[in-house]
Structure formats: structure tokens, C-alpha cells
Amino acid sequence: MSLFFRPLFEKESATYTYLLADLQTKEAVIIDPVDTTKQRDIALLEELGLDLNYIIETHIHADHITSSCPLKQKFTHAKIVIGAANATSCADILIKDGNTLNFGTHTITAIATPGHTIGCMSFVCGNKVFTGDALLIRSCGRCDFQGGSAETLFTSIKRLFTLPDTTYVYPAHDYNGRICSSIWEEKVFNTMIGGGVKKTEFVHRVNAMKLSLPAKIHVAVPANQVCGAKIIGE
Amino acid sequence: MSLFFRPLFEKESATYTYLLADLQTKEAVIIDPVDTTKQRDIALLEELGLDLNYIIETHIHADHITSSCPLKQKFTHAKIVIGAANATSCADILIKDGNTLNFGTHTITAIATPGHTIGCMSFVCGNKVFTGDALLIRSCGRCDFQGGSAETLFTSIKRLFTLPDTTYVYPAHDYNGRICSSIWEEKVFNTMIGGGVKKTEFVHRVNAMKLSLPAKIHVAVPANQVCGAKIIGE
Numbered sequence: 001m002s003l004f005f006r007p008l009f010e011k012e013s014a015t016y017t018y019l020l021a022d023l024q025t026k027e028a029v030i031i032d033p034v035d036t037t038k039q040r041d042i043a044l045l046e047e048l049g050l051d052l053n054y055i056i057e058t059h060i061h062a063d064h065i066t067s068s069c070p071l072k073q074k075f076t077h078a079k080i081v082i083g084a085a086n087a088t089s090c091a092d093i094l095i096k097d098g099n100t101l102n103f104g105t106h107t108i109t110a111i112a113t114p115g116h117t118i119g120c121m122s123f124v125c126g127n128k129v130f131t132g133d134a135l136l137i138r139s140c141g142r143c144d145f146q147g148g149s150a151e152t153l154f155t156s157i158k159r160l161f162t163l164p165d166t167t168y169v170y171p172a173h174d175y176n177g178r179i180c181s182s183i184w185e186e187k188v189f190n191t192m193i194g195g196g197v198k199k200t201e202f203v204h205r206v207n208a209m210k211l212s213l214p215a216k217i218h219v220a221v222p223a224n225q226v227c228g229a230k231i232i233g234e
Numbered sequence: 235m236s237l238f239f240r241p242l243f244e245k246e247s248a249t250y251t252y253l254l255a256d257l258q259t260k261e262a263v264i265i266d267p268v269d270t271t272k273q274r275d276i277a278l279l280e281e282l283g284l285d286l287n288y289i290i291e292t293h294i295h296a297d298h299i300t301s302s303c304p305l306k307q308k309f310t311h312a313k314i315v316i317g318a319a320n321a322t323s324c325a326d327i328l329i330k331d332g333n334t335l336n337f338g339t340h341t342i343t344a345i346a347t348p349g350h351t352i353g354c355m356s357f358v359c360g361n362k363v364f365t366g367d368a369l370l371i372r373s374c375g376r377c378d379f380q381g382g383s384a385e386t387l388f389t390s391i392k393r394l395f396t397l398p399d400t401t402y403v404y405p406a407h408d409y410n411g412r413i414c415s416s417i418w419e420e421k422v423f424n425t426m427i428g429g430g431v432k433k434t435e436f437v438h439r440v441n442a443m444k445l446s447l448p449a450k451i452h453v454a455v456p457a458n459q460v461c462g463a464k465i466i467g468e
Contacts, residue, residue, distance in 0.1 A: 011245055177274065
């Protein structure tokens with residue numbers, strides 16, 4: 001059966017959550033769910049009679065808190081998936097480059113794309129790639145915390161650029177209301193790496209980003225290291 | 235050539251703008267562009283080397299100001315398209331039910347879907363329908379100004395429901411970060427009309443909506459009646 005696919009937006013942190021499902025087998029996957037929109041996502045899953053196989057985090061987010069743990073409490077078969085290089089105590093599957101996840105007749109393949117953080121993963125499903133904060137629309141993730149490295153990110157994005165040009169790019173964020181792009185567009189038009197920018201220039205551009213720390217970083221990172229579980233005493 | 239399609243979001247009024255194009259002939263169409271995001275939209279069009287054939291308004295919006303007129307100043311071949319039942323002084327094409335618009339190898343067909351306002355139109359392109367404020371995700375437009383009528387909207391939505399179940403629904407707004415739906419989902423799950431709700435009940439539900447007037451209505455409606463043209467003295 002054709003893939004059921006819904007991008008979903010959380011406006012405070014401009015985060016995209018993605019729901020993928022096989023409506024015949026009712027197996028579903030959610031990528032980068034956010035705590036403040038969990039009721040919307042649960043309602044959609046319940047309405048469609050879906051069960052979650054996997055809750056995937058592209059990385060340990062610094063700008064919002066995941067709803068992985070609350071979703072798993074609701075959908076008890078779900079396995080929380082995160083890149084093996086992350087420091088987490090809560091994931092069921094520590095995924096590595098090349099590993100696959102199945103739901104219904106569909107397969108997701110993990111690609112290690114470190115650089116924004118040390119543990120960033122991208123995920124390919126059919127003609128779509130979910131790039132987290134590695135490759136953004138016309139931009140890329142910052143590299144100044146959580147083991148980030150612009151040199152490493154350059155290699156990761158170049159690897160994403162080996163996907164077919166027609167592959168749709170679905171990032172974890174866009175701050176300008178753009179919802180998707182394509183590998184072709186980013187190869188040509190990305191302002192950080194498009195048009196054949198060399199590694200030294202890319203590293204210079206990334207390191208020249210003057211960004212303040214995400215407002216929630218000191219809350220979000222520890223919370224996301226336990227998959228958004230309520231910490232005792234809170 | 236396959237349709238190039240990009241949904242775009244304007245967060246203040248939670249409005250979706252849609253860009254459709256044939257990348258081979260470079261002909262493009264934009265639906266419901268917003269004044270505050272016109273630089274983003276112009277940048278995207280210019281980057282892709284596109285020329286606008288048509289700037290389509292699904293209706294005279296009450297919550298934001300269109301960028302139709304500024305876009306036409308930039309893309310001088312573009313024709314502004316709006317439903318014939320609207321009071322406007324600026325449109326190039328007053329479109330009627332069943333009329334078609336072509337760009338490259340693609341065709342858009344207009345469907346009159348009055349009810350939210352007297353002049354609301356929906357537009358079908360391939361497996362997508364752009365429903366404006368007639369049919370929203372799990373909801374529908376209000377009917378208490380600009381010639382609105384819940385009875386009329388019922389008939390309009392029922393007509394949209396005759397499209398194939400697999401047709402993607404792209405509305406003018408969603409306030410919960412949902413980006414698209416399908417005719418099947420709305421037939422089954424729409425909270426106003428889904429699941430076989432009868433006309434009297436639908437009218438009751440619409441008329442029971444307790445909504446304040448859109449903050450910008452007294453600015454936006456007159457501005458949109460002239461397609462967002464700068465009014466002398468402003």
C-alpha cells in the first residue's frame with residue numbers, strides 16, 4: 001500500500017514532526033515528535049487507528065523537548081530509536097548507519113550524518129529523506145555544541161547529496177515557513193554548501209554563524225537524554 | 235514533466251501559500267500569497283527561474299493582506315485570478331466553476347465552493363485540491379461575514395467530497411500545524427461535516443462557532459479587494 005505521510009509543524013520551535021504509516025497494517029512511525037504537540041499527534045494516530053512501531057529522534061534536540069517517552073506510554077509497542085553515538089539512557093534501539101526499520105510494506109534506512117551534533121542521523125524512506133538538523137532548507141545546522149563539527153557536517157551533507165536529485169528533503173526545522181525541498185535544490189541553491197562550495201569555505205561559513213544559544217538548551221538536552229520522561233520532583 | 239509543488243507557511247495568520255510549477259517550461263502558479271512573506275516567495279521563484287502565469291486567490295481574505303499586486307509588479311506576465319462572485323477591481327481573470335488554467339503540461343480546474351464567503355473557489359490540480367477556507371483540516375470556514383452561508387457551505391463541501399478519496403486536501407489555513415489531509419480523511423473525521431452529518435446539524439454547528447472577528451478584517455478586506463495594491467496616502 002502506498003505510504004501514508006503527514007508532515008506536522010510545531011510553531012514555537014519551528015519543528016517538523018513526521019508521521020509515516022501503512023494504513024493497511026496500521027503500523028506507523030513518528031519522527032521528532034514534540035512535547036507541546038503530543039495531544040495533536042496522539043489524536044491523529046488514534047483517529048486513524050494506528051499503532052506506533054517506532055519513535056525516531058534524528059538527534060538530541062536542544063530547542064524543544066521530545067514527546068518520545070509520553071508517546072511510548074500511550075503506544076506501548078513502540079520502540080524509541082536514536083543514533084548510537086548519543087548519550088541517552090532511554091532508547092530501545094541505538095541505531096547505526098545502514099540499519100533498517102520496517103513498518104508494513106515500508107522500510108526506513110538510517111544514514112549517520114554527524115556534524116550538527118555527534119549523534120545526528122538522517123533517515124531515508126522511499127523518495128524522502130528526513131535530515132534532522134544536518135541539512136536544512138537552503139541552510140544547515142550549527143556546529144557549536146554537543147560535539148558539533150563543521151568539517152564532519154560537510155562530509156555528512158555531501159553524502160546526502162549522493163541521494164537521487166528528486167529525493168524530497170524534510171528537515172527538522174524551517175524558520176521561514178518552507179516545508180520541503182529536494183536534494184537537487186539543496187545541491188544547487190543551499191546558501192552554505194550549494195553550488196560546489198569547498199570544505200574550507202563551508203567550515204568558514206558555519207563557524208561565522210553568530211547565534212545565541214537556544215533558549216531551552218539547558219532544559220531540553222537533559223530532558224531529551226531521557227526521551228522527555230518526567231523527571232522525579234518536577 | 236512531473237509537477238513541482240511546494241507548500242509554504244505564513245505563521246502570523248497561519249496561512250498556506252502554494253507554489254506549483256512546470257520546471258521545464260518555467261511556468262508557475264501561486265495560490266494565496268501573503269504580503270509579509272512575499273520576499274521569500276519572490277526569492278524562491280527567482281532562484282528557480284520561474285515566471286508566474288497566474289496568481290490565484292481562493293477568496294477575499296479577512297485575516298491577512300495578499301501579495302497579488304506586488305507579485306504582479308515583479309512578474310508582469312502574471313494574471314490575477316479570483317472567483318467571479320467577488321467584488322474586486324483588480325483581478326485579470328474572474329473565474330467561474332469549471333474554468334481551467336494551464337501552466338506547462340499541467341491544468342488547474344476551478345470549482346465554485348461558496349459558503350465561507352460568497353466568492354470562494356477551490357482549485358483542483360492532479361491529485362490535489364486547494365480548498366481555501368471552504369474545507370479545512372477536520373474543520374471548515376466560518377460563515378458569518380462576506381456573504382457567508384452555512385447552508386451553501388454544506389453543499390460546497392459535499393461537492394468536494396465527490397473528488398476521489400485519495401485527493402490531497404491543501405487548505406488556506408491550519409491553526410494546529412497540520413499541513414495536508416485527504417478527501418477520505420475529511421469525509422470520515424471532519425468534526426463539522428464528517429461521518430455523514432446532515433445539513434441541519436452542520437448548519438447548527440457552524441452557527442454555534444463563537445469566534446471574534448479577525449483582527450485585520452477592516453484593513454484586510456478592502457486591501458484584498460484591490461489585490462493588495464498600495465492605496466494612495468498609505
